[in-house]
Amino acid sequence: MKHRIIFCARAEKDLKKLPNTIIPKVEQAIVGLAEDPRPHGALILKNYRPETWRVRVAEWRVLYRIDNDQRIVNITRVLHRREAYR
Numbered sequence: 001m002k003h004r005i006i007f008c009a010r011a012e013k014d015l016k017k018l019p020n021t022i023i024p025k026v027e028q029a030i031v032g033l034a035e036d037p038r039p040h041g042a043l044i045l046k047n048y049r050p051e052t053w054r055v056r057v058a059e060w061r062v063l064y065r066i067d068n069d070q071r072i073v074n075i076t077r078v079l080h081r082r083e084a085y086r
Contacts, residue, residue: 001071002034002035003033003034003035003037003072003073004070004071004073005030005031005033005034005073005075006072006073006074006075007074007075008074008075008076008077010076011075011076011077011078014077014078014079015078022057022058022060025057025058026057026060026062029057029062030062030075033055033062033064033073033075034073037053037064037066038053038066039055041055041056042054042055045063045085051065051066052064052076053066054084056081059080059081060078060079060080060081061077061078061079061080061084062078063076063077063078063079063084064076
């Protein structure tokens with residue numbers, strides 16, 4: 001059963017600022033999270049509460065939280081790697 005994808009307001013703003021060349025790849029990665037919220041290469045970020053995951057898309061990072069009880073993937077940020085871990 002698929003997870004539902006929800007975007008935080010900050011993530012929506014981040015998506016609008018992405019370069020046009022990377023948008024399809026990020027969208028594809030996010031759609032994939034509905035099928036498998038823990039794909040190969042996804043990592044739990046340390047020192048983030050609540051538990052936050054990240055998936056890499058070229059030089060960009062999609063940060064998200066998983067609610068298994070309600071089957072929701074909450075996209076919290078989409079950032080360039082130099083900004084993602086500050």
